[in-house]
Amino acid sequence: MRKPERQTPLDPAPNDPFGPRPAWSTGVRLDTGVEPDRTVDTHCCFCGQQCGISLKVKDEQVIGFEPRYDFPFNRGMLCPKGIKRYLQGAHPDRLLSALQRDDGAPGGFRPVPYPQAIERTAAEIRRIQETDGPDAMAVLSGASLTTEKAYLMGKFAHMALATSNIDYNGRLCMVSAGAGNSKAFGIDRAANPWSDILGAELIWISGANVAECAPITTDYVWQAREHGARVIVVDPRLTPIARTCDLFLPIRPGTDIALFNGILHLMIENGWVDRDFVERHTTGFAEVEQHVADWTPARTARTTGIAESAVRRAAEWWGTAKTSFLMHARGIEHSSHGVQNVLGAINIVLASGRIGREFCGYATITGQGNGQGGREHGQKCDQLPGARKLADPEARAYVAGVWGIAPGDLPQPGVDAYEIFRRIERGEIKGLLSICFNPLVSLPDSDFVRRMLDRLDFYVAIDFFLNETARHADIILPGSLHEEDEGTVTASEGRVIKINKAVECPGDAREDWRIVQDLAKALGRERGFTFAGPREIFEELRVASKGGVADYSGITYEKIEQQDGVFWPCPENDHSGTPRLFEPDSWNVVAQGAGPYYFPDGRARFNVAPYSPPTEVPDDEYPLILTTGRVISQFLSGTQTRRIGPLLDMDPEPFIEIHSRLAEQLGIGDGTWATAETRRGKLTLRARVVATIRPDTIFVPYHWPGRRSVNRLTIAAQDPISKIPEFKACAVKLRSATPEEAKEAAAAASPLRPGSLPIVGNEPAR
Ligand SMILES: Nc1nc2c(c(=O)[nH]1)N[C@H]1C(S)=C(S)[C@@H](COP(=O)(O)OP(=O)(O)OC[C@H]3O[C@@H](n4cnc5c(=O)[nH]c(N)nc54)[C@H](O)[C@@H]3O)O[C@H]1N2
Numbered sequence: 001m002r003k004p005e006r007q008t009p010l011d012p013a014p015n016d017p018f019g020p021r022p023a024w025s026t027g028v029r030l031d032t033g034v035e036p037d038r039t040v041d042t043h044c045c046f047c048g049q050q051c052g053i054s055l056k057v058k059d060e061q062v063i064g065f066e067p068r069y070d071f072p073f074n075r076g077m078l079c080p081k082g083i084k085r086y087l088q089g090a091h092p093d094r095l096l097s098a099l100q101r102d103d104g105a106p107g108g109f110r111p112v113p114y115p116q117a118i119e120r121t122a123a124e125i126r127r128i129q130e131t132d133g134p135d136a137m138a139v140l141s142g143a144s145l146t147t148e149k150a151y152l153m154g155k156f157a158h159m160a161l162a163t164s165n166i167d168y169n170g171r172l173c174m175v176s177a178g179a180g181n182s183k184a185f186g187i188d189r190a191a192n193p194w195s196d197i198l199g200a201e202l203i204w205i206s207g208a209n210v211a212e213c214a215p216i217t218t219d220y221v222w223q224a225r226e227h228g229a230r231v232i233v234v235d236p237r238l239t240p241i242a243r244t245c246d247l248f249l250p251i252r253p254g255t256d257i258a259l260f261n262g263i264l265h266l267m268i269e270n271g272w273v274d275r276d277f278v279e280r281h282t283t284g285f286a287e288v289e290q291h292v293a294d295w296t297p298a299r300t301a302r303t304t305g306i307a308e309s310a311v312r313r314a315a316e317w318w319g320t321a322k323t324s325f326l327m328h329a330r331g332i333e334h335s336s337h338g339v340q341n342v343l344g345a346i347n348i349v350l351a352s353g354r355i356g357r358e359f360c361g362y363a364t365i366t367g368q369g370n371g372q373g374g375r376e377h378g379q380k381c382d383q384l385p386g387a388r389k390l391a392d393p394e395a396r397a398y399v400a401g402v403w404g405i406a407p408g409d410l411p412q413p414g415v416d417a418y419e420i421f422r423r424i425e426r427g428e429i430k431g432l433l434s435i436c437f438n439p440l441v442s443l444p445d446s447d448f449v450r451r452m453l454d455r456l457d458f459y460v461a462i463d464f465f466l467n468e469t470a471r472h473a474d475i476i477l478p479g480s481l482h483e484e485d486e487g488t489v490t491a492s493e494g495r496v497i498k499i500n501k502a503v504e505c506p507g508d509a510r511e512d513w514r515i516v517q518d519l520a521k522a523l524g525r526e527r528g529f530t531f532a533g534p535r536e537i538f539e540e541l542r543v544a545s546k547g548g549v550a551d552y553s554g555i556t557y558e559k560i561e562q563q564d565g566v567f568w569p570c571p572e573n574d575h576s577g578t579p580r581l582f583e584p585d586s587w588n589v590v591a592q593g594a595g596p597y598y599f600p601d602g603r604a605r606f607n608v609a610p611y612s613p614p615t616e617v618p619d620d621e622y623p624l625i626l627t628t629g630r631v632i633s634q635f636l637s638g639t640q641t642r643r644i645g646p647l648l649d650m651d652p653e654p655f656i657e658i659h660s661r662l663a664e665q666l667g668i669g670d671g672t673w674a675t676a677e678t679r680r681g682k683l684t685l686r687a688r689v690v691a692t693i694r695p696d697t698i699f700v701p702y703h704w705p706g707r708r709s710v711n712r713l714t715i716a717a718q719d720p721i722s723k724i725p726e727f728k729a730c731a732v733k734l735r736s737a738t739p740e741e742a743k744e745a746a747a748a749a750s751p752l753r754p755g756s757l758p759i760v761g762n763e764p765a766r
């Protein structure tokens with residue numbers, strides 16, 4: 001039975017079903033002179049840096065924060081998002097009851113009793129699976145969830161729903177790095193703790209807007225600089241970190257492999273390769289050496305748009321350094337050849353021999369709060385806990401044993417998050433459960449995603465806000481905020497840390513894991529879903545991960561508290577964890593009877609990384625390159641940070657960043673309306689004219705929905721290995737907006753500007 005045709009509007013007006021209110025209002029008390037009842041040590045709910053923070057609690061409400069000077073990673077430092085995070089807690093939009101679609105009700109939803117919403121959801125899931133088979137039900141999960149919840153989501157999909165089709169929002173984030181690291185090192189984690197940045201003589205940063213997106217890492221880089229380190233930044237934009245670097249390489253978007261290959265070419269030519277390390281610890285160098293022979297400095301310069309002299313200087317600095325730390329983020333990974341970019345980066349690290357030692361490091365900077373832990377324990381479409389492969393018979397047998405089912409009952413690997421939408425189009429997927437994911441804002445070519453959401457027979461979302469995707473749902477279940485539950489997450493360095501509960505869930509909202517278990521029970525598939533809480537889930541996860549690459553079996557909540565976190569792998573109870581990977585005396589050297597890399601022969605792999613251009617390159621019709629990313633004040637799809645007044649105040653609207661020379665050519669003035677158009681759609685925003693971006697490239701931050709969403713323009717091309725979308729390069733044309741376009745865009749912009757202070761009321765909402 002298909003539900004009636006509907007088209008949810010592009011910009012549904014008020015942001016909650018109970019009437020309009022300013023998007024940034026918050027019901028939180030001002031944190032001025034109020035004595036808290038208690039403070040709770042925990043971590044920031046936003047990015048993968050996972051700064052330590054103490055939340056102040058008064059009358060069961062978070063009213064403010066104190067920095068945590070005792071947590072070794074951030075030592076009291078926080079960025080603007082961490083400082084204001086607590087303001088979302090009592091926002092009037094906070095979902096306090098389950099909602100059911102009712103097209104006649106204001107906002108399109110009406111509150112329903114929680115048990116009724118669970119029953120209806122279970123009935124719809126049963127109906128869909130009985131008619132169309134288990135795989136007709138899909139699950140989209142998220143890496144802002146704790147590791148316990150991520151594990152539970154994988155288990156729920158694979159065991160309770162018996163569907164192949166579960167994937168997560170890290171598909172849009174870290175999978176290129178994950179695939180590249182696994183291919184080269186056999187393990188997917190930052191190779192070093194951040195303390196190794198401090199003593200590095202050279203720091204190489206590719207495609208990472210460190211100061212805005214990993215703000216605390218800036219302090220590590222700057223401390224190294226104080227001690228004389230040189231910093232190289234590779235980015236099409238002169239970002240804040242780039243303004244303080246020693247060598248800036250303004251690369252043409254999508255050409256990073258060419259640069260890495262060109263650097264390796266010069267290292268070989270000048271005898272800067274650590275031949276002894278290559279010989280003893282790696283395989284595959286000969287093929288790579290042959291491949292990069294063609295990557296002369298002249299060709300590298302032509303392909304990347306970087307001056308040949310700068311390529312040569314970067315190679316010399318990298319080639320001759322005694323210690324170094326190379327890091328990258330989505331700038332090189334969000335690409336239809338993201339895995340090759342990562343392999344290119346790893347090749348120059350391996351060739352230098354500077355890894356597995358103090359101050360010799362390599363890392364991909366993780367994104368979401370649990371970007372690391374969320375990708376290890378079974379919510380990826382091809383994965384089982386412990387970073388095991390769902391297709392591997394041994395892994396299936398082991399995990400099935402832990403779960404008390406037959407290996408044959410486990411489904412086979414499913415498809416990636418974007419492919420799930422293509423299968424909705426083909427009618428193969430009829431039902432969707434989403435948690436902690438806002439794909440309508442976050443996936444590329446979002447007009448397609450919107451149509452597919454309206455095509456589903458049944459869609460249930462679990463969230464604490466009614467995000468833009470959930471507006472298409474039939475049922476919404478009110479989940480928990482970060483501070484309303486406990487559990488673990490794994491921060492950028494590979495450090496497993498503890499999130500502590502500060503307050504109870506308000507109203508009918510409840511912890512996400514309870515909701516998922518309630519669903520299992522209502523489905524009559526309760527076995528394996530009777531955990532009393534996160535601690536019990538973690539205890540099972542320890543067993544399920546044992547023997548896998550991501551081995552958490554020696555980690556306990558107590559050990560985490562005692563040690564300020566435990567770096568995995570931690571394979572034994574008396575093991576203190578592994579801050580730095582690939583050391584000659586690592587535990588796995590003994591375990592494997594070989595070298596310190598996570599392959600049977602203990603050696604790291606060089607991989608040939610062939611260059612190919614982005615899927616769409618500029619042509620006469622679309623002559624420019626569009627790249628997308630972030631601003632410091634906003635987080636991801638903005639569901640949370642667009643509701644925090646002072647953060648919205650910093651960046652109330654998206655914009656088109658454009659070089660002054662290009663602006664002049666096109667007659668576009670700073671602050672005027674401009675229209676960017678790709679083969680998918682067009683978008684009118686105010687221009688921000690700068691001197692800090694390549695003149696052939698424009699940049700738009702992606703944190704806004706509806707008419708202001710840049711993902712209506714981006715291309716749904718994906719890396720063939722990792723399936724990451726190409727968010728960082730597509731062809732675009734740009735012009736001044738017509739008066740009609742400008743009028744429409746102005747109407748879609750926030751109707752009122754927030755003041756410079758949070759708007760606060762003394763009463764908790766509703
Ligand atoms: N303020 C803030 N912080 C965040 C987040 C947020 O939304 N807001 N999100 C978190 C998450 S989930 C993530 S994944 C991280 C992302 O962190 P980053 O990856 O650092 O952020 P992005 O803005 O996506 O892109 C990084 C840089 O890549 C550059 N770039 C674009 N194309 C190319 C290219 O072809 N080559 C190179 N070398 N560079 C290119 C962009 O100009 C940009 O400066 O941030 C995390 N932290």
Ligand SMILES: Nc1nc2c(c(=O)[nH]1)N[C@H]1C(S)=C(S)[C@@H](COP(=O)(O)OP(=O)(O)OC[C@H]3O[C@@H](n4cnc5c(=O)[nH]c(N)nc54)[C@H](O)[C@@H]3O)O[C@H]1N2
Nearest residue numbers: 169172173436437438442463467479628636637639702727
């Ligand atoms: N054009 C473009 N698009 C991009 C990117 C880009 O650079 N450019 N970056 C991509 C990247 S790196 C990422 S990571 C994705 C992110 O994309 P999404 O994952 O879609 O973004 P979020 O805003 O994190 O959406 C998470 C939702 O989960 C909810 N949530 C958060 N924590 C919890 C929780 O504990 N429990 C529950 N139940 N819900 C929770 C929030 O309220 C929000 O509605 O976007 C990608 N999209």
Ligand code: SF4
Nearest residue numbers: 044047050051079082
């Ligand atoms: S750097 Fe990341 S974890 Fe730290 S306060 Fe900012 S958003 Fe939170």
Ligand SMILES: [Mo]
Nearest residue numbers: 172173367368
């Ligand atoms: Mo991300």
